[in-house]
Amino acid sequence: MTPAPKTQLAGITDSKFQSKILLVEDDKMLADMYITKFSKEGLQVMRAEDGAKGLEVAKREKPDLVLLDIIMPKLDGFAVLKELKSDPNMSNTHILLLTNLGQSEDVEKGRELGADDYFIKANHTPAEIVEKVKYILTKRMQKE
Numbered sequence: 001m002t003p004a005p006k007t008q009l010a011g012i013t014d015s016k017f018q019s020k021i022l023l024v025e026d027d028k029m030l031a032d033m034y035i036t037k038f039s040k041e042g043l044q045v046m047r048a049e050d051g052a053k054g055l056e057v058a059k060r061e062k063p064d065l066v067l068l069d070i071i072m073p074k075l076d077g078f079a080v081l082k083e084l085k086s087d088p089n090m091s092n093t094h095i096l097l098l099t100n101l102g103q104s105e106d107v108e109k110g111r112e113l114g115a116d117d118y119f120i121k122a123n124h125t126p127a128e129i130v131e132k133v134k135y136i137l138t139k140r141m142q143k144e
Helices: 028-040 051-061 077-085 104-112 126-143
Strands: 020-024 044-048 065-068 094-099 117-120
Touching: 020 028, 020 051, 028 044, 028 126, 044 051, 051 065, 051 077, 065 077, 065 126, 077 094, 077 104, 094 126, 104 117, 117 126
Parallel strands: 020 044, 020 065, 065 094, 094 117
Antiparallel strands: none
């Protein structure tokens, strides 16, 4: 009996594909829901509950993608985004903002600081976010 591949991602099956996602989210219930969704897709998810820990974990683990809330204790998501984008070791990391801040100036600030995308939590289901992440990681894998 052949073991099942570790990850099936948007039609691509590769047992060596090990994408790491860092979820920086202070709402435990929401974080747990996203972790469950991503885990069901075979993706490895790490969580940090505040911006300072998110920055520390991102620099140590070098995830393929960071889902980053903006309003968090210790260090807000904009500060984390700015720091990560200025770090040459993080240049290949995709950073998606996932927040309740929906004002156009917040979206613009996120994009100016280098966010790859900006999602307003109330406007997107967790399933939609998972699909977007899978799409980004699939594109990345095809480039490598």
